[in-house]
Structures are given as structure tokens and as C-alpha cells.
Amino acid sequence: MDEHYAINPGTSALLTDLYQLTMLQAYFDKGMEDSAVFEFSSRKLPSTRGFLMAAGLEQVLDFLEHMRFTSEELEWLAQSGRFSRDFIDYLDRLRFAGDVHAMPEGTIFFPPEPIMRVTAPLPQAQLVETRLINLLHFQTLIASKAARAVLVARGKGLIDFGLRRAHGAEAGLLAARASYLAGFAGTATVLAGFLYGVPVYGTMAHSFVQAHDDEAEAFEHFANTQPDNVVLLIDTYDTEAAAEKVVALAPRLQQEGIHIKGVRLDSGDLADLARKVRRILDDGGLTDVRILASGNLDEEAVRNLVESNAPIDDFAIGTRLDTSVDVPYLDCAYKLHEYAGQARRKRSTGKATWPGRKQVFRQSGPDGHMGGDILALEDDPLQGEPLLQQVMRAGQRLHPSPPLSEVRQYAAAELARLPDHLRQLRVEPPYTVSIATTLHELADAVDRRTSVTSSL
Amino acid sequence: MDEHYAINPGTSALLTDLYQLTMLQAYFDKGMEDSAVFEFSSRKLPSTRGFLMAAGLEQVLDFLEHMRFTSEELEWLAQSGRFSRDFIDYLDRLRFAGDVHAMPEGTIFFPPEPIMRVTAPLPQAQLVETRLINLLHFQTLIASKAARAVLVARGKGLIDFGLRRAHGAEAGLLAARASYLAGFAGTATVLAGFLYGVPVYGTMAHSFVQAHDDEAEAFEHFANTQPDNVVLLIDTYDTEAAAEKVVALAPRLQQEGIHIKGVRLDSGDLADLARKVRRILDDGGLTDVRILASGNLDEEAVRNLVESNAPIDDFAIGTRLDTSVDVPYLDCAYKLHEYAGQARRKRSTGKATWPGRKQVFRQSGPDGHMGGDILALEDDPLQGEPLLQQVMRAGQRLHPSPPLSEVRQYAAAELARLPDHLRQLRVEPPYTVSIATTLHELADAVDRRTSVTSSL
Numbered sequence: 001m002d003e004h005y006a007i008n009p010g011t012s013a014l015l016t017d018l019y020q021l022t023m024l025q026a027y028f029d030k031g032m033e034d035s036a037v038f039e040f041s042s043r044k045l046p047s048t049r050g051f052l053m054a055a056g057l058e059q060v061l062d063f064l065e066h067m068r069f070t071s072e073e074l075e076w077l078a079q080s081g082r083f084s085r086d087f088i089d090y091l092d093r094l095r096f097a098g099d100v101h102a103m104p105e106g107t108i109f110f111p112p113e114p115i116m117r118v119t120a121p122l123p124q125a126q127l128v129e130t131r132l133i134n135l136l137h138f139q140t141l142i143a144s145k146a147a148r149a150v151l152v153a154r155g156k157g158l159i160d161f162g163l164r165r166a167h168g169a170e171a172g173l174l175a176a177r178a179s180y181l182a183g184f185a186g187t188a189t190v191l192a193g194f195l196y197g198v199p200v201y202g203t204m205a206h207s208f209v210q211a212h213d214d215e216a217e218a219f220e221h222f223a224n225t226q227p228d229n230v231v232l233l234i235d236t237y238d239t240e241a242a243a244e245k246v247v248a249l250a251p252r253l254q255q256e257g258i259h260i261k262g263v264r265l266d267s268g269d270l271a272d273l274a275r276k277v278r279r280i281l282d283d284g285g286l287t288d289v290r291i292l293a294s295g296n297l298d299e300e301a302v303r304n305l306v307e308s309n310a311p312i313d314d315f316a317i318g319t320r321l322d323t324s325v326d327v328p329y330l331d332c333a334y335k336l337h338e339y340a341g342q343a344r345r346k347r348s349t350g351k352a353t354w355p356g357r358k359q360v361f362r363q364s365g366p367d368g369h370m371g372g373d374i375l376a377l378e379d380d381p382l383q384g385e386p387l388l389q390q391v392m393r394a395g396q397r398l399h400p401s402p403p404l405s406e407v408r409q410y411a412a413a414e415l416a417r418l419p420d421h422l423r424q425l426r427v428e429p430p431y432t433v434s435i436a437t438t439l440h441e442l443a444d445a446v447d448r449r450t451s452v453t454s455s456l
Numbered sequence: 457m458d459e460h461y462a463i464n465p466g467t468s469a470l471l472t473d474l475y476q477l478t479m480l481q482a483y484f485d486k487g488m489e490d491s492a493v494f495e496f497s498s499r500k501l502p503s504t505r506g507f508l509m510a511a512g513l514e515q516v517l518d519f520l521e522h523m524r525f526t527s528e529e530l531e532w533l534a535q536s537g538r539f540s541r542d543f544i545d546y547l548d549r550l551r552f553a554g555d556v557h558a559m560p561e562g563t564i565f566f567p568p569e570p571i572m573r574v575t576a577p578l579p580q581a582q583l584v585e586t587r588l589i590n591l592l593h594f595q596t597l598i599a600s601k602a603a604r605a606v607l608v609a610r611g612k613g614l615i616d617f618g619l620r621r622a623h624g625a626e627a628g629l630l631a632a633r634a635s636y637l638a639g640f641a642g643t644a645t646v647l648a649g650f651l652y653g654v655p656v657y658g659t660m661a662h663s664f665v666q667a668h669d670d671e672a673e674a675f676e677h678f679a680n681t682q683p684d685n686v687v688l689l690i691d692t693y694d695t696e697a698a699a700e701k702v703v704a705l706a707p708r709l710q711q712e713g714i715h716i717k718g719v720r721l722d723s724g725d726l727a728d729l730a731r732k733v734r735r736i737l738d739d740g741g742l743t744d745v746r747i748l749a750s751g752n753l754d755e756e757a758v759r760n761l762v763e764s765n766a767p768i769d770d771f772a773i774g775t776r777l778d779t780s781v782d783v784p785y786l787d788c789a790y791k792l793h794e795y796a797g798q799a800r801r802k803r804s805t806g807k808a809t810w811p812g813r814k815q816v817f818r819q820s821g822p823d824g825h826m827g828g829d830i831l832a833l834e835d836d837p838l839q840g841e842p843l844l845q846q847v848m849r850a851g852q853r854l855h856p857s858p859p860l861s862e863v864r865q866y867a868a869a870e871l872a873r874l875p876d877h878l879r880q881l882r883v884e885p886p887y888t889v890s891i892a893t894t895l896h897e898l899a900d901a902v903d904r905r906t907s908v909t910s911s912l
Contacts, residue, residue, distance in 0.1 A: 014647040015625055017617070018658025021646065026681040032667065076650050082685065122667060129661075133620040134628060141623075161473070164589040165785045167597075168626030169471055172590060175623075190477065191470040194532050202474025205585075207792035210800040211488065211578060225482040229538065235804045237906060267804040319785050328779040329621045336663035344666040348691045348723040450693060 011066040013091075014073050016130040021083070027123045028087050034340035036122040037357050038129070039114035040136055042332040049327060050427040051418060053147045053411060054107045054115045055178045056139030058401050060132050061392060064096040067128065096124050100392035103360075104402075106143075106181060106411030107387060108418060110431050111331075113360045113375055115140070117388060122339060129334045137332050138171065142178035145299070145324045147415060149317060150183035151423050152303035157314035159201045160187040161294060162322025175322040181407050183415070188316070196404055201316075203231040203264050203292070210236060216245040223249070223258050231262040231292060234277070239265065243277045247284030262290035262313070270295070271310035278311040290314060298325065299425070345446050354439050355446045360387040370417050376436030467522040469547075470529050472586040477539070480579045484543050490796035492578040493813050494585070495570035496592055498788040505783060506883040507874060509603045509867060510563045510571045511634045512595030514857050516588050517848060520552040523584065552580050556848035559816075560858075562599075562637060562867030563843060564874060566887050567787075569816045569831055571596070573844060578795060585790045593788050594627065598634035601755070601780045603871060605773060606639035607879050608759035613770035615657045616643035617750060618778025631778040637863050639871070644772070652860055657772075659687040659720050659748070666692060672701040679705070679714050687718040687748060690733070695721060699733045703740030718746035718769070726751070727766035734767040746770060754781065755881070799902050810895050811902045816843040826873050832892035 027033065042052060069077075069091050078088045098120020109115055116136060118125050149158055160179045163172035176192035186199030193200035204222055212218035215237060223230045230253075234242035243263065250260055263281070265273050270293045281289050293305065294316035302315050319325070335353045336344050343355035356377050361384030365371025376382055391398055402410075415423070422431065483489065498508060525533075525547050534544045554576020565571055572592060574581045605614055616635045619628035632648035642655030649656035660678055668674035671693060679686045686709075690698035699719065706716055719737070721729050726749045737745050749761065750772035758771050775781070791809045792800050799811035812833050817840030821827025832838055847854055858866075871879070878887065 012647055014650050015619070015628075016646055017619060017644040018646050018649075018656045019644065019660050020658075022658050022678075022682050022685065023660055023664045026664070026678050027667075029681045030677055036663075036667065038663070073650060080656075082682070126661070126663060129663075130620050131625070134622065134625060137621050138623050163471075163473060164586050165593055165788075166590065167594050167623035167779070168630055169587070169590065170624030170626045172471075173624075188473040188475065190472055190474050191468055193474075194470050194529060200474045200536075202476075202478050204475050204479055205582070206802045206804065207492075207494070207582060207585075208479045208482070210792045210802060211483075211492065211795045221486055222478075222482050225485045226478050226538070229478065237803050267807050323623070323779075323784040325784050328781050328784040329775050332621075336666045339667045346662045346666060347693050348662065351723050 011063060011068070012073065013067050013069045013094075013127065015134075016127060020127050020129060021077070023126055024091075024123045025083055025087050027126070028090055033121045033123060035119060036125045036336060037338035038118045038125050038334050038336055039358060040116040040132065040332065040334045041114040042111040042140075042330050043351070044111045044331055045427075045430070046327040046330065048427065049144060050422040050425065051108050051110060051144070051431065052140055052330070053143040053182055053414070054103045054109055054140055055105050055143035055181055056136040056174070057102050057105045057116070057391070059135045059139070059174070060116070061100070061397055061401070063131055063135065064100065064128060064392065064395065065397070067096060067131070069094070094124070094127070095395060096120065096128060097395035098124055098392070099390065099394065101388045101390050103387045104389065104410065105407045106414055108370070108414045109360070109387070110373060110433050112354070113373065113433060114358055114388070117357065119357075133332065133334050135174075137330055139174050139178040141324045141327070141330055142175045142321065143182040143411070145321060145327070146179035146182035146184055147411070148425055149299040149302055149315075149321070151415060151425060152299055152306060153315065154306055156306065156312070158184045158302075159314065159316045160184055160189065160321060161316040161318035163189045165319040166322035172322060177404070179321060181404060182411055183408065185314075198404070202229075204233045206233065206236045206266075209233060215242055216249060219245060219249055220253070223253050223260065224256075227258045230258060230260045231264055232260065233264045233266060235265055235267050235273075239268065239273050240276055240280060243280040246289070247280060247286060250284065250286055260286065260289050262292050264292045264294060264316075266295045270312065271305055271308050274310045274312045292316060294318065296320065303425075342449075343442055343446050345443060347447065354435070354443060356439065356442050358388075358439070361385065362387055365419070368417060369419055370431070372432035372434065374434045374436055375439065377438045377442065380436055380438050382436070467519060467524070468529065469523050469525045469550075469583065471590075472583060476583050476585060477533070479582055480547075481539050481543050483579045483582070484546055489577045489579060491575060492581045492792060493794035494574045494581050494790050494792055495814060496572040496588065496788065496790045497570040498567040498596075498786045499807070500567050500787055501883070501886070502783040502786065504883065505600060506878040506881065507564050507566060507600070507887065508596055508786070509599040509638055509870070510559045510565055510596055511561050511599035511637055512592040512630075513558050513561045513572070513847070515591045515595070515630070516572070517556070517853055517857070519587055519591065520556065520584060520848065520851065521853070523552055523587070525550070550580070550583070551851060552576065552584060553851035554580055554848070555846065555850065557844045557846050559843045560845065560866060561863045562870055564826070564870045565816070565843070566829060566889050568810070569829060569889060570814055570844070573813065575813075589788065589790050591630075593786055595630050595634040597780045597783070597786055598631045598777065599638040599867070601777060601783070602635035602638035602640055603867070604881055605755040605758055605771075605777070607871060607881060608755055608762060609771065610762055612762065612768070614640045614758075615770065615772045616640055616645065616777060617772040617774035619645045621775040622778035628778060633860070635777060637860060638867055639864065641770075654860070658685075660689045662689060662692045662722075665689060671698055672705060675701060675705055676709070679709050679716065680712075683714045686714060686716045687720055688716065689720045689722060691721055691723050691729075695724065695729050696732055696736060699736040702745070703736060703742060706740065706742055716742065716745050718748050720748045720750060720772075722751045726768065727761055727764050730766045730768045748772060750774065752776065759881075798905075799898055801899060801902050803903065810891070810899060812895065812898050814895070817841065818843055821875070824873060825875055826887070828888035828890065830890045830892055831895065833894045833898065836892055836894050838892070
């Protein structure tokens with residue numbers, strides 16, 4: 001019943017699709033261990049996104065370094081009867097020993113650009129597909145949505161409150177990380193503070209107020225016990241009445257040296273309530289008490305509140321961020337582009353891919369803004385900043401990972417370089433990604449080759 | 457850099473919102489350890505859902521049994537400076553020792569019915585809020601969507617293919633569990649087979665075909681290495697041409713005793729391609745080769761394909777299931793309804809709750825179908841089947857958990873009892889949930905009491 005606590009789902013090599021293992025058995029039987037090149041890319045932008053922000057590289061590199069089969073897992077695989085004993089022994093020895101090129105976390109990119117390339121013996125590169133997509137897809141999804149809130153918040157504080165309705169524990173933790181990286185001030189998720197060093201914020205729940213017989217008593221009690229972090233939730237019963245209680249309480253707390261830092265609104269018409277509460281607080285001399293708003297917010301709601309000049313200082317965004325509610329997934333894939341020295345591509349309807357080892361060359365526009373990208377082959381002699389950099393060689397990281405705070409600064413610089421209309425969340429005109437002639441030529445050559453061999 | 461592999465995020469008590477800990481410090485300071493009653497419920501149905509299916513209880517009970525702070529976590533909390541040393545010692549000893557009542561997994565329910573009630577000393581009941589919601593919310597979300605696909609599939613096979621775009625590892629694993637529970641045949645996620653005993657299915661990827669110089673050779677190679685599981689992906693280049701290759705290959709494999717089980721279509725117009733492929737297979741004598749369809753499917757797509765009599769035998773549903781794309785979250789909460797023997801409720805605009813310890817009494821309708829529910833107080837002497845049952849006492853489970861296959865049978869029986877129009881995924885008229893008079897009376901009494909004390 002508890003066996004699922006005995007293994008770490010994050011590094012288990014069983015965190016994969018069955019077809020990876022059946023394909024690996026076939027590669028093993030046939031000795032197909034030549035070098036393969038896979039790239040992870042998003043096929044197209046969702047209609048409501050003008051750009052995406054790369055995230056999740058750090059967790060992918062961790063996974064590639066640590067991924068292995070436990071003896072218990074191997075025994076279970078052997079008993080399934082699907083695999084040969086030789087192959088099970090081979091899995092026992094299997095480690096990722098390939099190369100990885102990637103865009104740094106926080107980089108802005110535009111489909112169909114790849115953000116990661118894996119070069120490794122075919123079975124290794126294939127096996128890691130599922131978890132690699134799982135990690136890159138989700139953090140990129142969240143960073144891309146969080147960045148939108150950052151752009152419209154105009155410097156107001158943003159906090160992630162989404163763990164409870166995130167899709168499982170890892171989603172909550174990685175959403176806290178990805179939104180911080182994209183420019184949020186922090187998260188309510190304590191474990192994300194412990195694991196990733198994300199600053200942690202918190203106030204109180206309605207249940208705290210309800211557990212007391214009197215709302216004012218609840219406020220005073222909380223202030224006494226958390227004197228450095230007095231943020232009071234004032235919408236449990238009647239928001240304006242509660243704001244008056246805060247004003248009445250403040251002088252008594254002041255005598256004890258306790259300063260009320262803020263109040264939180266979690267329901268109702270937030271702009272209207274914020275104005276009323278601001279007036280009550282100001283009239284009571286509490287001009288420096290901040291107002292934090294929460295409750296079903298997303299970047300559109302934040303933009304409307306900011307543009308209406310609602311006197312809200314900080315926004316907590318939860319469910320709609322952590323589930324990326326308007327775009328719950330990206331159309332992305334990890335595809336084979338070269339095997340045994342030959343370029344490959346898939347031609348399935350609507351899902352065709354560009355073959356070969358690719359690079360993205362970013363051009364500089366006016367005022368240092370991004371001026372268009374060129375998707376090309378790695379060796380093409382093009383101008384511009386190459387966005388994919390080697391980060392792992394033969395299974396070893398080339399550099400220690402940068403602190404998350406540094407990634408966050410880089411992400412902020414990336415957002416600052418976006419063309420103005422994309423910063424304003426407009427999606428038209430789309431950012432220009434040109435496809436180099438060399439890529440078109442290679443695709444044609446691959447099609448001619450596979451048509452011929454397929455029809456033999 | 458690797459510290460996040462040293463702890464298990466699934467049982468860490470730090471997998472919570474900071475406010476739980478600040479509130480606990482306050483409760484500790486004031487000795488507020490009286491018994492509290494919290495209930496988890498969904499406030500209202502999403503507009504595109506006629507019913508929900510409860511899931512996630514098993515993981516919640518595991519969490520309640522195992523949840524604790526490691527010494528490393530406690531040290532980190534102490535160093536934050538937010539908490540007293542006495543309180544840190546208290547957290548070190550803290551275990552969940554409360555009672556839990558819940559609807560069994562697989563039960564159909566209708567908001568605002570609670571599906572779980574926790575009765576425990578206030579700090580214990582409060583601390584577990586975040587992870588409890590995180591677990592119940594997600595599996596209920598997925599089981600509820602998966603059940604819709606089961607209802608429209610009319611007995612055709614359904615397989616979960618969603619891990620790669622699920623929101624993190626845990627989401628993929630729990631989605632595999634929840635969809636199997638709701639009636640899916642299985643999943644592609646190997647670790648879900650290992651952890652939960654969910655049947656595991658798999659075919660091959662496009663990269664397998666691409667890695668070979670010839671498509672027919674790829675098929676033959678796969679068949680030789682996985683003779684008991686020959687399902688061939690035929691859309692990498694040209695679907696009909698590939699189907700012809702399957703027909704050409706079959707006699708040779710037959711001589712080696714290898715039987716082709718199925719082919720998979722992953723792109724294009726699935727109904728049209730399935731008809732063409734079926735004809736090619738049938739003309740080639742392969743009438744028992746199954747056709748599996750995948751690629752951006754959800755319950756609407758499955759319904760359309762089934763109703764159009766497309767000759768598809770099995771459907772693999774991935775991303776759109778695991779992200780519950782049309783409804784990425786449920787409006788749900790875990791709220792305090794009683795403390796120290798007194799009923800409580802919240803009156804925030806749009807988020808008011810029913811006070812007290814509640815029970816759901818289900819009435820029997822015509823032909824044994826569900827005939828309407830009554831949300832009432834636990835002790836109300838009402839007719840009908842009480843849906844909440846005690847599953848944990850003083851922190852200990854009352855019964856071993858049922859095997860997942862048994863839960864799946866129970867879920868199927870629940871789906872069979874749904875009123876016909878809900879089985880057809882129509883949402884009107886909504887199922888009747890009446891609120892007992894006793895609940896209205898208690899809510900009024902609580903409001904009178906808190907209005908009086910709040911205005912003192």
C-alpha cells in the first residue's frame with residue numbers, strides 16, 4: 001500500500017511511456033546504438049500568446065544526471081514477460097551519457113524554435129523523452145503565463161497562491177519556481193522556499209477568523225503572534241466593518257511596537273472594495289498599510305485593476321496561474337531530426353518537422369529590442385545571437401546551474417527586450433521567425449530519400 | 457543543487473501554504489486545540505459538467521498517516537525567524553490523529569455536497585488543508601472527465617497517453633490512476649503500473665520508424681522484438697501506403713507465429729483514414745487487426761467518431777484528459793464548519809458556506825437510478841443512502857484500502873445509476889440536491905451569533 005513512498009517518482013526511469021521500453025528492446029536486439037539527435041520545440045503559439053519563456057532546464061539536467069532503474073523496478077519489468085533478461089541487465093547499466101544544448105531558462109522564444117537539443121546514443125535519447133517533455137512543457141507553460149502578469153502589473157507585487165489547485169505536488173512546486181523565475185515576488189508554497197529558495201509569503205485563512213468568536217480578537221491574536229508579518233484577512237463577514245476594526249486595533253498594537261503591514265481582500269468587487277478600504281484606512285491614519293488582493297485573479301484581472309487605478313498594492317494569483325487556465329497545455333514535441341549521421345523528419349499531416357541540428361539566430365532590432373529570429377542549421381554562417389548553448393557533455397553538466405535569482409534577472413532583461421506590442425500582450429503582428437533556405441533544402445532532400453526507400 | 461531529491465515532496469509537511477504555519481503558531485500560542493470540523497466540497501458544477509466523480513481519498517489517507525516534518529525542514533523553519541523554538545518542537549511532535557469521513561472513491565456527487573469531512577484538533581485539521589485539496593481536487597477533476605469519455609465510448613477501449621503534457625510527474629501518475637478508476641482500460645505510464653497496478657499499454661513512436669531507413673523494415677523489426685504486442689504506428693509518412701505494407705508483412709510474420717495485433721493512427725482525419733485503413737486491412741485478410749486512434753482526442757472527439765461509426769476499436773486520450781483542458785480546475789474548498797462545539801460559516805460574497813457536520817442522503821429513483829440527494833446535518837433522521845462513511849479514526853484507517861480494480865467496478869456501477877440524460881453528457885436539467893431545513897436554520901443561527909459578537 002505504501003510502496004509508492006519507497007521510490008522517488010522524480011528520478012525513476014519508469015516515469016516514462018511503455019513504448020519507450022518496447023522500442024528500446026528493439027534497438028537493443030538490433031544493436032541500434034548510433035548517435036541520435038532529438039529536439040524539443042513547440043509547434044505553434046497558442047492564439048492568446050505572443051511569446052513563450054523557456055523554463056525547466058534545471059530539472060531536466062537533474063533528471064538526466066540521476067535517472068536510473070532501481071533493482072525493484074527491474075524485477076517488476078522482468079516479471080511482466082515483455083522483455084528479455086539480457087535487455088533487463090542492459091537497462092540496469094543504462095545511464096544518460098549524451099550532450100545537451102539548450103536555451104537558458106528565462107529566454108523568450110517563438111515556435112517552431114527548439115529550446116533543447118539532445119544528442120546521444122539512440123536508446124538513451126529515446127528513453128528520456130517522456131520526462132523531458134513533462135518537465136520542459138510545464139515550467140515553460142507557467143513561466144510564459146506568469147510573465148504576462150509581470151508585464152501588466154507595472155511593478156506591483158505578484159505572489160503565487162496556487163498549490164492547492166495545481167495538478168499535484170510537483171505542479172505546485174514547479175509553478176512556484178517558474179513564476180518566480182518569470183518575475184513574481186514569491187509564493188505561498190513553503191516547500192518551494194525550502195527546495196528552490198523562492199521567497200515565501202503568507203497571511204491567514206478565513207477559518208482563522210471563524211475559529212475565533214470575534215473578528216477583532218482574531219486580528220489582535222494574529223498580530224501578537226506574528227508581529228513582523230501582520231497581514232489581516234478582512235472579508236470573512238463584512239469587509240468595510242473589518243477595515244474599521246483594523247483602524248480601531250492599530251493604536252493598541254502600535255503601543256506594543258507592532259505595525260500592521262497589510263490587509264487582504266479575497267472576494268467581491270475588488271476595485272470597489274479596495275477604494276472603500278483604502279479610504280477607511282487612510283482616514284484612520286493607516287496610509288502605509290498595504291492592500292493585497294486575491295481570489296480568482298489572472299493577468300487580465302490584474303491588468304483591469306491596475307488600469308482602473310484600484311488602490312491595490314499586491315496581487316496573489318493562484319489557481320488560474322498554476323493550471324494556466326486559458327492555455328492548459330502547449331503544442332510541443334520532442335522529435336528525431338538525425339540518426340546515424342542522416343537527417344530525418346516526420347511528415348504526418350499537420351505535424352511535419354524540420355530535419356537536422358538546428359540553431360536559432362536572434363537579430364537585434366531598434367533600441368536593442370528583439371528584431372526577428374532565423375531558424376537555421378547549426379553550422380549556417382549567420383549573423384545574430386545563437387540562442388542554444390551547450391550545457392551538458394557526455395552526461396556531465398558543463399557549468400554549475402546559476403542561482404534562481406540570477407535566472408530571474410535574465411528573464412527580466414529578456415522581457416525588457418520584447419517588442420512593445422508583445423509587452424502589452426498584443427499578439428499581432430506576430431514576431432518574425434524566418435526559416436533559413438538551408439533548412440528547406442535539407443527537408444526536401446530528406447523527403448526525396450525517404451520517399452524512395454519507403455516505396456521500395 | 458540536488459537537495460530536492462533528499463526529501464519526499466509527497467509526504468513533506470512543508471507541502472503547504474505558509475499561512476497554515478503562521479496560523480498554527482497563533483493556535484499554539486493561544487492553546488487553541490479544540491476539535492474542529494472541516495469539509496471539502498466543490499462549490500458548483502462547471503457549466504459543461506453534469507456530475508463529478510470522487511477520487512483521491514487513498515492518497516489523502518496515505519498523506520495523513522505519513523505527514524511529518526523532517527529535522528532538516530524544522531531547522532530551516534527555525535532559521536526563518538518567523539516561529540518560536542517551542543513551536544518548532546511542537547511541530548516536530550505533530551501527527552495527524554483525527555477522524556475522517558468520506559465518500560468512497562468512484563462515488564458520483566453533485567456540488568455543493570462535501571466528499572470529505574475532517575474532525576481533529578484545530579491545528580492538525582488546518583495544517584493538512586493544502587495537500588488535502590491538492591490531492592482530492594486533481595483526481596476528482598480527472599476521474600470526472602475520464603468518466604465522460606467512458607460513457608460515450610460505448611465499450612470501446614480507452615487508454616491514457618497523457619504523462620508527457622500532464623502538469624508534472626505526480627499529475628501524470630495520478631491521472632493514470634484516476635482515469636483507470638473511472639473506467640479506462642489502462643495507461644501508457646509505466647510507473648503507474650508499478651505503483652498502482654494500472655494495466656500498461658504501449659505501441660511505438662514516429663522516431664522508431666524514422667530511425668530506420670525503411671518503414672516496412674521498422675515494422676518487421678518491431679514485430680520480431682515484441683511478438684506479443686505488435687501494434688504498428690502507420691502515419692509517419694503516408695498512412696494508406698503504410699497499411700499496405702502491413703498487409704504485405706503479415707503473411708511472413710504469420711509463418712514465424714507472430715500475429716499483428718493492431719495499427720495506430722495519430723494524425724489527419726481519423727474517421728476517414730480509419731475507413732480507408734480498415735478496407736485495406738480487410739481486403740488483405742487482416743480483419744482481426746485492431747485500429748487504435750490517438751492525437752488530440754477528448755470525449756467529444758471520441759463521441760463523434762463512435763457516432764459516425766468510424767471503424768476504430770481503441771482510443772488513446774492524452775493531453776486533453778490529463779490537463780482536463782476544458783475545465784482545468786474545479787471550484788472547490790476545504791472550509792471550517794464547526795469549532796469547539798459551535799457551528800461556523802463564512803459569508804464572503806459568492807463564497808458563503810453551510811455550517812455544521814453534514815451528510816448527503818441519496819434517494820433511489822425509478823429503475824434504481826439516482827433519484828436526488830438531500831444535503832443535511834449528519835444527525836438528521838432522513839431516508840436515503842448516506843454517502844459519507846467514516847474511514848479513519850484517531851489517525852488510523854478503519855479498513856485496508858480496496859484494490860483499485862474493485863474501486864473501478866464500484867465506479868462503473870455508479871455511472872450505471874446516473875439518470876439517462878447525465879449519462880449522455882447533457883447537463884440540463886441539473887440533478888436535484890435539496891438543502892434540508894435544518895441546515896437553513898443552523899446557518900441563520902450562526903449568522904445571528906457572529907453578527908452580534910462581531911459588532912461588539
